[in-house]
Amino acid sequence: MSAPVLTPPSLEPLADDVYAYVQPGGGWCVNNAGLVVGAERVVLVDTAATESRARRLRAAVEDVAPGGVDFVVNTHFHGDHTFGNGQFTPRAVVVAHEQTRADSAESGLHLRQLWPQVAWGETPLTLPSLTFRDGLTLHTGGPRVELIQVGPAHTETDVVAWVPDRSVLFAGDVVWSGVTPYILMGSVTGSLRALERLRALEPRTVVPGHGPVGGPELLDFTEAYLRLLQRLTVEGLKDDLTPLEAARRADLGEFAALVDAERLVGNLHRAYAEQQGLAPGARLDVLTSFKEMVAFNGGPPACHA
Numbered sequence: 001m002s003a004p005v006l007t008p009p010s011l012e013p014l015a016d017d018v019y020a021y022v023q024p025g026g027g028w029c030v031n032n033a034g035l036v037v038g039a040e041r042v043v044l045v046d047t048a049a050t051e052s053r054a055r056r057l058r059a060a061v062e063d064v065a066p067g068g069v070d071f072v073v074n075t076h077f078h079g080d081h082t083f084g085n086g087q088f089t090p091r092a093v094v095v096a097h098e099q100t101r102a103d104s105a106e107s108g109l110h111l112r113q114l115w116p117q118v119a120w121g122e123t124p125l126t127l128p129s130l131t132f133r134d135g136l137t138l139h140t141g142g143p144r145v146e147l148i149q150v151g152p153a154h155t156e157t158d159v160v161a162w163v164p165d166r167s168v169l170f171a172g173d174v175v176w177s178g179v180t181p182y183i184l185m186g187s188v189t190g191s192l193r194a195l196e197r198l199r200a201l202e203p204r205t206v207v208p209g210h211g212p213v214g215g216p217e218l219l220d221f222t223e224a225y226l227r228l229l230q231r232l233t234v235e236g237l238k239d240d241l242t243p244l245e246a247a248r249r250a251d252l253g254e255f256a257a258l259v260d261a262e263r264l265v266g267n268l269h270r271a272y273a274e275q276q277g278l279a280p281g282a283r284l285d286v287l288t289s290f291k292e293m294v295a296f297n298g299g300p301p302a303c304h305a
Contacts (some may be wrong), residue, residue, distance in 0.1 A: 038140020051121025
């Protein structure tokens, strides 16, 4: 597999008043964020995993929006997208799906325990104070931001941020770019349904949760990986292989060089369970899956947060 390219993050203009904050490498806990700057309000989509990364994000945002952020949107509950919330409150209102708030409260800062060597810094648990169910529109005095619940996909309740006036989609971890998708806590079939919903928006620019910004081809990339995962699942179950055994046997073809290929093990755990009747988004044993990813990888997965 290829090693991630670790270069400084950058705030990339995508369209008038719309930006992507891209953290190159895109691996574990190295995510992207989005920014929409209106005449009246500023919206930030996701934050960052560590104190230093979140501070750097805040500095980049304030270069183009000196007054700061009014709304922080969390696309899902994972710490790389939420641990930096506290850098933007109390000025900003943190917005998320109601289940994302509940999951964030339950999981707390547990992610930090998986990689104790990371310099996490101060990342106080800062929960969303405004929640919704199906969707919510944020009006900025410029491009409006439509929050759409599309999960279960990467998690049980993923939200995307759609900027229709600019045809820009902030897809969170529903969409990936040059990085192995990860759906252990979500759903294979749900992810495929979510991708169809996103295609119907006809976005011109797609900002994935991890990896370089692209266009609609990123939806195709993510779907192709999921289709391969389904085929590996059918073959593995037919041959009575465990998810770890199936992962070790798998020919990943064009996906073999992706960052964080060990996620295949966790993904197969989800795909196996769904094939055997588990409901999309229903909980699985995350810790056991992670231990098997370590075994597949020959050591703990690399985290460059």
